Amino acid sequence: MLTITLPNQDKKKYNQPVTSMQIAEDISKNLASNAFVSLVNGELWDLERVIEVDSTVSILTQKNKEILDVIRHDAAHIMAEAVLELFPETQATIGPSIENGFYYDFFREKKFSLTDLDIIEKRMHEIVDRDEKIFREVWTRKKALEHYSQNNENFKIELVNAIPEDQLITFYRQGDFLDLCKGPHTSSTKKLGHAFKLTKLAGSYWRGDSKNSVLQRIYGTAFLSDKDLKNYLLMIEEAEKRDHRKLGRELGLFHLQDEAIGSVFWHKKGWAIYLEVESYMRRKLNKSEYDEVKTPQVIDRSLWEKSGHWEKFKEHMFMAKGDEDKTLALKPMNCPGHVQIYKQGLKSYKDLPIRMAEFGSCHRNEPSGALHGIMRVRQFTQDDAHIFCMDNQITSECVIFCELLQAIYKDFGFADLKVKFSDRPEIRAGDDKTWDKAENALLVAIKAANISYSLNPGEGAFYGPKLEFVLTDAIGRDWQCGTLQVDFVLPNRLGAYYVDIDGQKKNPVMLHRAILGSLERWIGILIEQYSGRMPLWLAPIQVTICSITNNTNDYILKINKDLDKVGIRNEIDLRNEKIGYKIREHSNNAVPIIIVIGDKEQETKTVAVRYLGSKNQENLDVETFIENVKRKCLPPDIM
Template identity: 35%
Template sequence: MRRFIANPLSLRVQLLPRVVLANTRRPYCVACEPTPPQAPQAPPAPAPPSAKKSTPPSPSTATDLDHQSIAVAQGLYTISPLTPGSVFFLPHGTRIFNKLLAFMRKQYSLYGYEEVISPIIYKKTLWEQSGHWENYAEDMFSVTGRGAEGEAAKAKQEGRYLEDEEYGLKPMNCPGHCLIYASDDRSYRDLPIRYADFSPLHRNEASGALQGLTRVRRFHQDDAHIFCTPAQITSEIADTLRFVHAVFTVFQLPSYELFLSTRPEKYIGELAEWEQAEGALKEALNTTGREWAVKEGDGAFYGPKIDIVLKDAAGRRHQTATIQLDFQLPHRFNLKYRDAGGEIQAPVIVHRAILGSVERTMAILMEHTAGKWPFWLSPRQATVVPATTAPEVIAYAEAVQRRLSGVTNTLTTATEPPIPILEMATRTFFVDVDASEGKTLGKRVREAQKRRVNFTLVVGQKEMENGSVAVRSRDGKQLGEKTVEEVYQMFLELEKTYQ
């Protein structure tokens, strides 16, 4: 058994012993379940000489454009052997990560979700109640707390929870959201309740399965759980499918397939509940106007689900979004609401993830875009390149950088900000200055293109006098001379329209 001391004064964290059994893994929350990494693909055959000159690299034609190579080239993240499977996002990678979360948070306002923050550690008692300890224990990290040792019999007799009881780091959010729901009395007028959560999750993946961002031990999800009445199931599922389509469209991933996974051979619950749930999912799928297929018997043991499998630019298939119904957790946690007639009823839970693992989504987008991020998501949106080493030109370049970054609202060479703190509504962008000594202007421009910077802004004596910059796009296209304010407005429009 491997053990890691997290804090000698509080908790002892250890890996549960891993037992590998063929075809016995029974994930409890499939909406929170990462998909296995795809089998390695053979490198594509070399292109003929004539094609090499005319065809730009793409994820399907260049083997060096896998997400791990892109991450190294762009300085997005690193991983240490001292914490395998846990990612250190570097500043550029953190910008992408935070923008993905900010994007989802904006949509939550539109689709009626409320964000919550839940603990990452719970007592074993909770996991036994939810069914995870029985069905998922081998994939969880065990944590032991220090407390009232030797009081087990007395505590059990008095119905108390032990302070030194075994804990588990959460592999998914659903039990915690059930506790939030159960913390107050609920009426049918309160439903649906939609809780969203970006808290980090931990799963004890086998070390041999760890791979870049696609298979990790610590990760984040755009995880959400909808508590609704049976009559609301169809509309909630239909709204979620529209949400999925909107997100994939923004990411320019419109090619995806829908699958309905039905009741497996071994299931829990009443047959009538299953038939009602599958009927609701079918009705919601029909509202999309898209073709969908059935995976007979592929549902979770506690409810049917919809799997969404998308295709990237290279034709690779990834399961990210999942929507599933759950009639069992409400019973396990004794969740209730009072209906219009004053009767006590149990809600239905919809487990829902659109991006799935945020880390895996980043990997998919890296390869889908070949590292050429759209401006709104890009970690390096612009670089200002002074044409000369004249001090006044370099000072002007730095003033342009501050204005386009949003740090100042005017073009000034003053180094101190005019106000001590930025307003919450200020739009900021990542813009840096490359005034490297010993490098020609052409070399600095080429290096910016190599780093996949969206715009290179060249400034010299003329631009300084005109309050402008010479704009060059990532593909080398000359966009001409623009004022600094025109460039800032262009940035605002690109971000506003997700370009």
């Protein structure tokens, strides 16, 4: 006798094994018709998978958020089926669902074209209309290897061999298509519907390793409704217009080149934005009683071994040889260096908390395929800080930090914020007792800060649990930027301590925290948030002064100097061009304020002012204009 516990319903009894579909049919025909997959004892299952023990079962329909990932996984399989039907010489390798869509990697001598995508997408619609039933099959390892050996599918053979001996080897079949897959999937290709779109082609490497075979990746997206798909495609179109790489080039902010892969060449205008962001953050940190420090770029391997970073992170570190064959590493993070500063001199409980901040330049050997403009680079600067405190100060310090972070995001124009709580990962430092203590401390703190959060299981840092702060931009995209981590491990490993009220040595708690994340990535986000039209206080050129005739050059140069004196970033345009041309050019370059100076303005000691995005013009005397623009250009924390 099987007992099935259903949420918000009476328990059901069955005298033999049962499937989730049978349970759904027992509840109602409507539920069975709308069911996609089930949740059995917390695990996603196919509707036709047999349940043989007492279980808690939920039937999931399109109202459940988990369904989107499932249908996108269906879409990846349907795309692979379409590709193999159309291009039978191709080998399918791996095809998961991902955030906002899915992809599948293929091995094929001839390159796919954009025309091929249209053909593949058309065949996918046909496969959906075929209503092919999707079956789960459990195979022996021997059978799986024989199947792939017959077809010389070495990629799949490698995947089969990587499956642990104690795990089932499962396949999913739809029509003539068969794929090694853990699942789950819906019951039919028809469940996907037609709200999908293939979006782009890209290159990839087998298992993400550049030493392996080159593959071709086809990306796509899928939704539960045509409306959701249309909205997403509109967002993608808008995102392409806002692409920071495109705008960075057009506005002369920065460039990237092959001789320094993953590093940014900042131009004058881009560097002006960088310095303004850094100055703003420095003021906020000073007001919050942080001590700014600077630690070395190159540190001996021995420190990274003591901290635990060598074991967990060495493949991402750039190495160098020092004297006596010592191995040195460019720092990928600042934490061990800050502990070294903390350890200089005896610390008492009266000295805590100590808030230590650094605009730390870090280097990480990211795979070239993972790099993305200035959003994902190899050389970057973190707005990094570490708070050394006692156990009873964790909550108050976390609350103070959360308030600071929210105020900073608001000043940059981000009001929507989500928080994820990430607990212990599989590979970690420290024992379970220490992790229990750290996770509980962080949970207490986030509740005290009165911030709602969602769980992000297993995604903590190797030394402690963390909060991830995710902001939403102007077109609805999420960006994970800030982090807060509670660490009981690193101070102990590196021998940091303080003397408590009883005269005993104790390890401080170390709170790792960042707000912007990396300055490079943050500026990339800002460029896309504002489509290159930065708020006045961040604009690299805040005012451009344009001449109508050469007679006014001296007058313009005087205004230029007056603006310089009050710290307004400005430039002059004395070219022998028509004023309409000048205004269009500087508007296209996203200059917020354009001043037009002609004979009339010179005679009356005034300026004609145009604001970006407005067709109106106002005339002001010079002193009034400078006072107004000086006030408008103030950063939010100084206003």
